Amino acid sequence: xxxxxxxxxxxxxxxxxxxxxxxxxxxxxxxxxxxxxxxxxxxxxxxxxxxxxxxxxxxxxxxxxxxxxxxxxxxxxxxxxxxxxxxxxxxxxxxxxxxxxxxxxxxxxxxxxxxxxxxxxxxxxxxxxxxxxxxxxxxxxxxxxxxxxxxxxxxxxxxxxxxxxxxxxxxxxxxxxxxxxxxxxxxxxxxxxxxxxxxxxxxxxxxxxxxxxxxxxxxxxxxxxxxxxxxxxxxxxxxxxxxxxxxxxxxxxxxxxxxxxxxxxxxxxxxxxxxxxxxxxxxxxxxxxxxxxxxxxxxxxxxxxxxxxxxxxxxxxxxxxxxxxx
Amino acid sequence: xxxxxxxxxxxxxxxxxxxxxxxxxxxxxxxxxxxxxxxxxxxxxxxxxxxxxxxxxxxxxxxxxxxxxxxxxxxxxxxxxxxxxxxxxxxxxxxxxxxxxxxxxxxxxxxxxxxxxxxxxxxxxxxxxxxxxxxxxxxxxxxxxxxxxxxxxxxxxxxxxxxxxxxxxxxxxxxxxxxxxxxxxxxxxxxxxxxxxxxxxxxxxxxxxxxxxxxxxxxxxxxxxxxxxxxxxxxxxxxxxxxxxxxxxxxxxxxxxxxxxxxxxxxxxxxxxxxxxxxxxxxxxxxxxxxxxxxxxxxxxxxxxxxxxxxxxxxxxxxxxxxxxxxxxxxxxxxxxxx
Numbered sequence: 001x002x003x004x005x006x007x008x009x010x011x012x013x014x015x016x017x018x019x020x021x022x023x024x025x026x027x028x029x030x031x032x033x034x035x036x037x038x039x040x041x042x043x044x045x046x047x048x049x050x051x052x053x054x055x056x057x058x059x060x061x062x063x064x065x066x067x068x069x070x071x072x073x074x075x076x077x078x079x080x081x082x083x084x085x086x087x088x089x090x091x092x093x094x095x096x097x098x099x100x101x102x103x104x105x106x107x108x109x110x111x112x113x114x115x116x117x118x119x120x121x122x123x124x125x126x127x128x129x130x131x132x133x134x135x136x137x138x139x140x141x142x143x144x145x146x147x148x149x150x151x152x153x154x155x156x157x158x159x160x161x162x163x164x165x166x167x168x169x170x171x172x173x174x175x176x177x178x179x180x181x182x183x184x185x186x187x188x189x190x191x192x193x194x195x196x197x198x199x200x201x202x203x204x205x206x207x208x209x210x211x212x213x214x215x216x217x218x219x220x221x222x223x224x225x226x227x228x229x230x231x232x233x234x235x236x237x238x239x240x241x242x243x244x245x246x247x248x249x250x251x252x253x254x255x256x257x258x259x260x261x262x263x264x265x266x267x268x269x270x271x272x273x274x275x276x277x278x279x280x281x282x283x284x285x286x287x288x289x290x291x292x293x294x295x296x297x298x299x300x301x302x303x304x305x306x307x308x309x310x311x312x313x314x315x316x317x318x319x320x321x322x323x324x325x326x
Numbered sequence: 327x328x329x330x331x332x333x334x335x336x337x338x339x340x341x342x343x344x345x346x347x348x349x350x351x352x353x354x355x356x357x358x359x360x361x362x363x364x365x366x367x368x369x370x371x372x373x374x375x376x377x378x379x380x381x382x383x384x385x386x387x388x389x390x391x392x393x394x395x396x397x398x399x400x401x402x403x404x405x406x407x408x409x410x411x412x413x414x415x416x417x418x419x420x421x422x423x424x425x426x427x428x429x430x431x432x433x434x435x436x437x438x439x440x441x442x443x444x445x446x447x448x449x450x451x452x453x454x455x456x457x458x459x460x461x462x463x464x465x466x467x468x469x470x471x472x473x474x475x476x477x478x479x480x481x482x483x484x485x486x487x488x489x490x491x492x493x494x495x496x497x498x499x500x501x502x503x504x505x506x507x508x509x510x511x512x513x514x515x516x517x518x519x520x521x522x523x524x525x526x527x528x529x530x531x532x533x534x535x536x537x538x539x540x541x542x543x544x545x546x547x548x549x550x551x552x553x554x555x556x557x558x559x560x561x562x563x564x565x566x567x568x569x570x571x572x573x574x575x576x577x578x579x580x581x582x583x584x585x586x587x588x589x590x591x592x593x594x595x596x597x598x599x600x601x602x603x604x605x606x607x608x609x610x611x612x613x614x615x616x617x618x619x620x621x622x623x624x625x626x627x628x629x630x631x632x633x634x635x636x637x638x639x640x641x642x643x644x645x646x647x648x649x650x651x652x653x654x655x656x657x658x659x660x661x662x663x664x665x
Contacts, residue, residue, distance in 0.1 A: 062460070064586075116645045117599050119405075119460075123586055124642040131635030139629070237631065248464060258461040290479045294472025300465030301451065308455050 008255030052217030060260030061118030073225030104218015366622030403601030421483025445559015494572025534601030
């Protein structure tokens with residue numbers, strides 16, 4: 001039981017329940033099931049991309065280009081849909097994933113082969129990809145009436161009252177839970193983040209791992225690009241600007257160590273859900289949307305301080321236990 | 327290294343040092359700078375014009391003023407991505423004060439003070455709890471700009487005293503030299519002396535190379551980092567004064583996205599993002615490379631987003647270049663001579 005309380009995910013979960021309780025006390029309509037489905041819809045894309053970001057942060061890197069690559073893949077498929085409306089929707093999805101994989105693998109190659117630190121690589125590709133979006137669309141929008149019906153409706157198409165957007169994000173969560181926890185490569189990702197040098201001595205191929213995480217993150221981001229553009233029924237050069245920070249925030253709130261080595265998918269999903277709940281609650285209790293950014297910043301700082309303090313306490317407890325046993 | 331091998335042929339040593347200068351980062355930057363100038367003046371007849379060149383500095387000197395303390399931050403192995411948000415925060419506070427009828431002197435004091443306070447807050451959280459700077463400044467980046475949005479919403483402050491306009495629009499005497507430019511050069515010299523000629527500067531490099539070793543050799547690591555973050559805040563406040571004075575208004579999205587361009591400038595200037603390496607001269611050249619590159623592209627009507635592609639490519643290529651050159655360079659030139 002004590003161990004449970006020391007888990008970050010559990011604390012975050014308690015905290016989320018606390019917020020739900022507090023808000024629904026003031027506005028009972030917050031508790032409606034429809035409202036929760038709305039929140040899930042709003043956070044589905046964020047939690048998917050945040051899982052990609054998680055893998056990169058776990059290896060000790062960071063990806064600042066996710067917002068731009070999301071926009072680039074979204075814009076590409078939106079234009080494709082506009083000029084070739086005949087292409088079936090599942091081809092569109094595959095193409096968006098392929099574009100994402102390509103953009104991610106460029107990041108991965110620059111980091112693993114050219115040995116440019118991840119923050120610099122993605123800082124550069126962030127501008128480059130964002131610029132390419134502008135070049136592609138020439139500064140204009142692809143708006144709802146230029147997209148086909150099937151394209152626009154896809155994320156909202158629902159089965160048993162739950163949208164395909166949510167199903168897709170659950171699929172991604174399960175796939176990556178298996179990948180990160182049960183496959184050898186998944187465990188190697190954690191190994192690299194824990195100790196780069198030690199992991200190479202035990203035979204982990206650092207270059208390969210770095211390449212894989214950036215490429216996979218790119219793939220998820222590419223899919224998210226299509227979902228984003230279809231859901232909001234608009235593709236423009238400013239799509240998802242600043243989104244990279246939200247994904248990093250979801251990771252940090254979910255207890256992912258920014259220096260690498262630790263972090264779980266459940267934590268990240270809870271982190272994204274937490275952000276969604278806070279935004280939703282703010283509108284529910286009639287707080288101006290201008291407060292959103294400040295509150296997001298405050299939560300990030302608060303979450304990191306809590307994480308760090310708890311970590312240190314846990315380490316001290318472990319040390320004490322060890323010295324006691326000796 | 328040369329001192330150890332007193333028997334070496336002096337001519338050979340001179341040859342080597344000349345070769346080393348050739349490969350030095352600043353030389354490469356200077357070369358890029360000259361290339362940019364030549365290409366620009368060929369593309370547009372308006373580039374090599376004294377008035378134009380002086381006036382274009384307005385567009386990047388405010389970023390340059392933040393790039394100076396950012397060199398210290400990055401050499402320490404930290405990073406600060408909240409600087410642009412600090413600009414917004416200071417600018418909003420100055421706007422509020424100006425609305426309340428505070429004079430120019432008071433506005434400057436408020437700008438500098440709020441900037442330093444924000445920087446101090448960053449540094450305090452980072453050093454007190456031992457949290458990586460990127461995580462903390464990521465949060466404060468949202469927080470500071472968020473406060474600006476809370477105060478201003480979709481409105482803007484536009485009322486500033488007339489004398490306040492001097493800082494961002496004024497020239498020195500009757501010359502065409504902007505006040506901002508002179509201020510930047512004075513600051514660059516001060517920061518350069520501190521970084522390269524004082525104990526403080528040596529300590530900054532020591533922290534960046536190995537902060538644990540630095541602490542064990544008696545350097546107050548956390549106090550120095552706290553000072554550096556506070557000074558970064560102070561300079562952001564100063565940049566906020568210049569920018570607010572230049573455009574004469576404050577909106578919450580002021581200086582949006584500047585942090586990335588500032589970090590790009592510093593890294594292009596040869597400061598290692600992993601810390602421990604860098605110098606002021608390289609960054610000053612890189613400031614002018616990016617500034618003039620953007621000016622030149624603006625003259626031939628390149629859209630801003632396309633400029634960003636070129637800046638991004640420049641950043642990545644610039645970082646890849648030393649690795650590529652290392653491969654081209656004759657291997658172990660020193661060990662050959664020793665034999």
